[in-house]
Amino acid sequence: MSVNDTLAVSANSFFIPVVSVVGVGLIGGSFAKALKNGGHVGCVLGVGRDQASLERALQLGLIDRIATLEEAGRESDFILISTPASVLGRVCETLGPLLKSTAIMTDACSTKVQVIQDARQSLGVRVNQFIPGHPIAGSDESGPAAADPLLYWNRNVILTPLPENSTNDLKQVRQCWQACGALVREISAIEHDRIFATVSHFPHYLSALYMYMVSRSDSSGMALALAGTGFRDFTRIAGGSPEMWRDIFISNRQAMLKEIDAFMPALEETRQMIENSDAQGLHAWLEQASVARKKWGENK
Template sequence: MSNALVPVLAVVGTGLIGGSFAAALRRVGQAGRVLGVGRNPASLQRARDLGLIDGIADLSQAAAQADLIFLATPVGALAPILQELAPMLRPDTLITDAGSTKSDVARLAREILGDRHTQFIPGHPIAGSEMAGPEAADPMLYHGRKVVLTPFEDTPGLLQHRLIRVWEACGARIALMTPEAHDRALAAVSHVPHFLAAAYMAQIIHAEDADTRLNLAGTGFRDFTRIAAGSVEVWRDIFLSNRTAVLRELDGFDQALQALRATLEGDPDPAALEALLEQAALARRFWGGRSQM
């Protein structure tokens, strides 16, 4: 029997997130056998060729063999996966996910798994890239990054500790939150920024001189719009599943934008414009320095 934290790991979705999770645990010798599960045979074979997984399995095989099942799929795909896993799930198998929203995931787990929902601990690693596929897998993706876990009130402490140890083996730092608090915070610092980057790119490419604008764009534009290149399927599901919080944040952003715009309309107000810009600049500098601590 393997002495690894996870003797048998099943990764559902072997792209950037799932592949990196497997690679991170393998790097530190904490994953024994790794099974890959997915809907794309070519992607699974590529993950196997890259050494991310040892074998290819279906959900029934994963449920029968795995000690930990890591769901690295779009949030919209979780319901049918949980429905298929539920009747075959071993009582000692732990399930977690990597979805960017947590309230919907927690609700689905309760509805579909019933009394066995305590075997599921919703999670969200705050890490990623615009890259996709098994080739994008990086064993250091989670090193030094935060991973939010939103356990249920009745989640057994031993299971929670077990998952924390697994993530810490990947080099991650753990934060515990409620699903609702997670979704509010992520709407502000992740979901709405992506929404705005996508909207801005759409505005640029529909301009008559789009080619000229893009040819003149520098690193600031590239940094601002980089996240718009992310998986369309993943982000569609994020926006729909967290729409209430996203819409609330968009309302707040609209107020801030209107206040800034007002300093330019009519008789421009240089002092008010400078004050708003200074406020934003100081906040960003302070956060930037603190985030490196």
């Protein structure tokens, strides 16, 4: 039995005639391919702004047809919006009036509170058809060529359902992600944004701000020549898309500000320990950090 057979069997059996993916890159393309491999969809429509990218997705068999957003709105039974968070509102504005009454929409944006606010404003009462989601999967690569039907295998997908969502629609979204091999969890949008500010957005901010500071320092040439493996790992995330991270920081503004405002006094306090050569004070938090990191590593 191949992995794909396992995927098809492990999720409940279901079939969706027309699935649309708005934004056919790594995230959307991988989702479409996994559902197609599992035999769960009749036809996948691909929507996007970049024609070359859509044609590549078609060649790769990620989608069956290139469609306009309007066509996707009218024809789809299930729509995954895997665009940057900043355009989700506009996408929903176009889709909303065209949707079948039984159609289900979900998204893949990294923040949820702002996205839900945008969706609510654009969709009005039809927001009941939108189940917000966030697959925790990524790669340094992007675009349809990087799409991989196993991208979500054993990875977390967070759903942050709205009070308006029906149990059946929620179940269908769960089934789709489970068919991709993902572990589906439900939490509130506020909790989601707070947690991802902590474990993803704030580390990205620190890493990128640090890399920015190094790149503009007087001795950056020599410094970068001597930087080693610690530097390499600490700054890897700083290479990410500036557009995507700008949108995430703004979209998750409140939780980001909380992280920064908690970090500043800790910087002040530990700076003082260094200035005072306070060996005991430094050791205490360094040890807690080291123990916590090692424990986390063992559980992964």
